[in-house]
Amino acid sequence: MIVVDSIGFSGTHSITEILREVPNSRVAHGSKNFDTLKGLGPDNVNPQEFSEQMVRANKNGEDCFAVHCTFDPVESKDAFANAGISHKILMRDPKRQIRSCYAWITKKIMDGDGGALRTVTNFNRDLVIPLGLNPNLSNAMFAFAVNHCTSYAMKALASGLEIVRMEDVLNSEKAFMDTFEIKKDIELSHFSGGAKKHVASHKSKVEALGLAKPDEDAILGGLTYNVGQKSYSFADFAKELGY
DSSP: OOEEEOOSSSHHHHHHHHTTTTTTTEESSSSSTTTTOOOSSTTTTHHHHHHHHHHHHHHOOOOOEEEEEOOOOHHHHHHHHTHHHHHHEEEEOOOHHHHHHHHHHHHHHHHOOOOHHHHHHHHHHIIIIGTTOOOOOOHHHHHHHHHHHHHHHHHHHHOOOOEEEHHHHHHHHHHHHHHHTOTTTTTOTTTTSOOOOOTTTTTOOOOTTTTTOOOOHHHHHHEEEEEETTEEOHHHHHTTTOO
């Protein structure tokens, strides 16, 4: 039983497709309910209930994996440990992850999601203007993406859980098998010469929309990233995450 959790934007769709080749596997992706496997929403359960669901499925002979549940790493740590579930955190190069999140929120807003637009515009007030930057939509969306990704990453570091890198997991068979504790005799097509699993769920087409480019470096460099009693620059924060 393995939970490799993530805020997303880190190859989780591709990883899930690879895991589904494992015999007798049951794989949750983007779900907080291991019984229904439905996306985040009304079916959500807490980490304790989720761990109980995984244990039941495992006792029924299923090889259980959960990816990208978005549970708080600190709050969920004990529930998974007490159930005997291996619990790790999946990360990606932080700047690339933020850019993927930026593409995702851009698409939501351009598709007419009013709630997303209201949420994002608050970041002009809270982050962009205090940094002395132009409070435009691009900067607001990028500031949202920075907050969304780094807030989770700070909790991941605070939890002390093992952090695995997307780049290793998707490019190294050994890293993938070790991360998900898969038996060595199981063949996965992604690593054995078959078609690569690559699901680009948040592929950016932002430039084609003609939006102004966000002030990435000014936003990333103007913030501090606090873990426990330590404050980091963005570069040092990335190093703490293994990048």
